[in-house]
Amino acid sequence: xxxxxxxxxxxxxxxxxxxxxxxxxxxxxxxxxxxxxxxxxxxxxxxxxxxxxxxxxxxxxxxxxxxxxxxxxxxxxxxxxxxxxxxxxxxxxxxxxxxxxxxxxxxxxxxxxxxxxxxxxxxxxxxxxxxxxxxxxxxxxxxxxxxxxxxxxxxxxxxxxxxxxxxxxxxxxxxxxxxxxxxxxxxxxxxxxxxxxxxxxxxxxxxxxxxxxxxxxxxxxxxxxxxxxxxxxxxxxxxxxxxxxxxxxxxxxxxxxxxxxxxxxxxxxxxxxxxxxxxxxxxxxxxxxxxxxxxxxxxxxxxxxxxxxxxxxxxxxxxxxxxxxxxxxxxxxxxxxxxxxxxxxxxxxxxxxxxxxxxxxxxxxxxxxxxxxxxxxxxxxxxxxxxxxxxxxxxxxxxxxxxxxxxxxxxxxxxxxxxxxxxxxxxxxxxxxxxxxxxxxxxxxxxxxxxxxxxxxxxxxxxxxxxxxxxxxxxxxxxxxxxxxxxxxxxxxxxxxxx
Numbered sequence: 001x002x003x004x005x006x007x008x009x010x011x012x013x014x015x016x017x018x019x020x021x022x023x024x025x026x027x028x029x030x031x032x033x034x035x036x037x038x039x040x041x042x043x044x045x046x047x048x049x050x051x052x053x054x055x056x057x058x059x060x061x062x063x064x065x066x067x068x069x070x071x072x073x074x075x076x077x078x079x080x081x082x083x084x085x086x087x088x089x090x091x092x093x094x095x096x097x098x099x100x101x102x103x104x105x106x107x108x109x110x111x112x113x114x115x116x117x118x119x120x121x122x123x124x125x126x127x128x129x130x131x132x133x134x135x136x137x138x139x140x141x142x143x144x145x146x147x148x149x150x151x152x153x154x155x156x157x158x159x160x161x162x163x164x165x166x167x168x169x170x171x172x173x174x175x176x177x178x179x180x181x182x183x184x185x186x187x188x189x190x191x192x193x194x195x196x197x198x199x200x201x202x203x204x205x206x207x208x209x210x211x212x213x214x215x216x217x218x219x220x221x222x223x224x225x226x227x228x229x230x231x232x233x234x235x236x237x238x239x240x241x242x243x244x245x246x247x248x249x250x251x252x253x254x255x256x257x258x259x260x261x262x263x264x265x266x267x268x269x270x271x272x273x274x275x276x277x278x279x280x281x282x283x284x285x286x287x288x289x290x291x292x293x294x295x296x297x298x299x300x301x302x303x304x305x306x307x308x309x310x311x312x313x314x315x316x317x318x319x320x321x322x323x324x325x326x327x328x329x330x331x332x333x334x335x336x337x338x339x340x341x342x343x344x345x346x347x348x349x350x351x352x353x354x355x356x357x358x359x360x361x362x363x364x365x366x367x368x369x370x371x372x373x374x375x376x377x378x379x380x381x382x383x384x385x386x387x388x389x390x391x392x393x394x395x396x397x398x399x400x401x402x403x404x405x406x407x408x409x410x411x412x413x414x415x416x417x418x419x420x421x422x423x424x425x426x427x428x429x430x431x432x433x434x435x436x437x438x439x440x441x442x443x444x445x446x447x448x449x450x451x452x453x454x455x456x457x458x459x460x461x462x463x464x465x466x467x468x469x470x471x472x473x474x475x476x477x478x479x480x481x482x483x484x485x486x487x488x489x490x491x492x493x494x495x496x497x498x499x
Contacts, residue, residue: 004054005079007032007041008099009412012082015101022099024051048095055088055097061150061217068095076102079413130178138189143215145190146235148176150217155237155272157220161187161230168272170409184230191224191233198318199224203231212238212300212316221302236272238302243277245285250278253421253451254403258286261337263400264357266344268369273406274417275366276302282364283340287312292337297327299342310338317342328352332359341365347382354391357398370478371455372402372422373440376432396433399424404455406476408468416467418476420455423447456483460490470494 007022010032014020017034022041024030030042052068058077059067074087083102088095130148135141145165149157154167154174161184165176182190192200194213202209207226212219219238224231245255257265267275267282280303283294287308294310299317306312313334321327324341325348331339344350344365357363369375376395383391402422407415422428427443444452459477462468470492477483484494 004058004099005413008077008079008084010041011084011099012079012101015082020101023096024054024098025096026051026094048093051095051097055086058086060147062147064217130176134180138186139193141186142190142193145176146215146220147217149235149237157235157237158232159187159190159235160227160232163229170413170415171407187233188231191222191231194222195224202318210300210318212302214240219302219304221300238276240304242280242284242303242305245281248278248281248417250281250285251419251421251451251453253423254282254401254419255285256451257401258282258289260362260400262357262360262362262398264354264363264365264395264398265401265403266365266367266375266399267403267405268367268372268375269405270368270370275405278403278405278417278419279340279364279366280305283312283338286310286338290337293335294338294340295331295334295336296340297321297324297331297342298340299324302342324349325352328356331361332356336361338362338364343367344379350379350382351391354394354398358394369404370406372404372420372444373437375402375404375422376437376440380437392433392435396424396429399429399432406455408459408462408476409472410467411469416462418455418458418462418468419453420458421451421453423450423452425450456486459483460486463487463492464490 007030011020011022014032014034017036019033019035021033022030023033024046026048027045029040029044029046032039032041056064056067060075063073063075068088068090070090072087072089074085077084077086084099085102087098135144145157145159149167152167152169154169156168158166158168158173159182162181164179164181167174167176195209196211199209199211203224209224211222213222213235214220218240221236221238222233224233226232267279269275283296283305286292286294287305287310289309291309294305294312296305296312296314297317298314301314301316305314315321315327317324317327321330324343324345328339328341328349329352339356339361341349341353341363344353344367353363353365367375367378369378376399379395380388380391401424404420404422405417408418410416422440422444425447428440431437431439431443441454444454456477456479459468459473460483463470463473470487471494474480474483474487474494487494
């Protein structure tokens with residue numbers, strides 16, 4: 001059965017007709033019903049497992065346990081096209097799901113505190129107002145916000161003193177309408193229910209701290225800080241289940257980098273561009289296809305990798321080691337085959353990572369750069385002028401690939417990664433060695449057969465597939481004049497305001 005959002009879109013286009021609803025029932029097909037007709041949207045017959053699989057994708061987090069329970073239940077759900085009420089009835093082995101457009105009244109919800117119920121406040125997914133009481137205990141209030149975040153498929157939760165909690169959904173900041181502003185003292189109590197003791201002490205000393213928090217449904221990377229109003233925090237959702245490289249659609253050129261025995265591979269992009277997700281998918285791919293020792297150094301540990309074919313050791317800065325550079329120096333005596341450095345933060349860490357790659361290890365790392373060619377310049381520029389010639393030579397030999405990515409809003413909701421791929425062929429290595437990095441983009445254009453992709457070409461491909469709107473792609477393009485020309489050649493015209 002296809003993803004249920006596809007059928008909900010069909011329903012909402014038909015919503016003006018009286019009685020419009022979708023009906024999925026065990027032993028029957030899927031129907032788009034109104035008072036005048038019943039049109040099949042799925043031919044053949046559906047099993048209960050097929051219905052559970054499709055509806056289970058959109059069930060609120062707090063209702064997933066034991067879904068579907070015997071009897072009837074209902075909840076609200078929203079996509080960019082609008083909001084619907086989903087009713088599920090289970091009688092023995094039979095199942096019936098009815099999806100109807102939301103009207104004036106909010107949908108009944110069986111979830112804790114009714115979180116997420118109510119009519120849509122706007123056409124943005126997850127914009128439904130908060131409903132239900134706030135728990136009186138700070139731990140329960142914190143848990144409630146995390147469950148709302150998961151239910152509304154937010155990537156980040158922003159909780160700041162004297163401000164209503166906000167969610168980042170599909171790249172946009174969306175306030176949790178109806179939720180009161182958080183008092184500083186209350187918010188501090190909430191945060192300390194999930195923070196380890198060392199993080200509380202660090203925050204008291206420096207007013208900044210990072211840690212990871214885990215619940216049954218997901219992990220969260222947490223940064224706690226102070227601003228003029230008091231304490232605040234941002235929680236980034238890290239799914240418990242690592243997305244596979246295959247499901248993410250990583251190219252063969254990227255997967256081939258996972259089979260290298262030595263060298264430096266970098267995944268770059270701005271904050272929140274999905275670098276950690278891509279790296280986790282690559283490490284998981286290695287874990288499933290090689291028999292080696294993987295060592296990760298992170299701050300904090302984000303995705304948790306179980307031992308599969310590989311032995312995986314994950315070290316957290318501040319908990320298992322004092323710093324990235326200390327852990328990276330120690331790694332040479334820990335017999336790793338693959339080393340993941342969560343962030344190449346400073347000159348010394350970068351230097352040790354390059355040396356580690358030169359000594360016969362495969363090193364993965366991240367940098368905050370916008371394009372693959374600028375990554376090379378950023379690394380070299382970190383070093384003093386009298387060392388840059390030596391670093392160019394070392395980097396030309398050790399760098400094997402750069403994946404630079406950003407996230408774009410998808411047509412119909414959600415986000416998609418746009419990836420630029422630079423592979424260090426002999427021609428690229430020569431340009432790095434000779435200080436002619438400005439010529440790298442032209443070599444990437446001629447290296448398409450090898451798997452190299454420029455960010456503009458990747459954006460254009462998504463526009464052609466109608467996955468990304470031309471305006472969104474134009475806004476994310478680093479070289480806008482060039483990308484505008486590509487769009488126009490492909491038959492897409494931008495508005496005057498953007499052009």
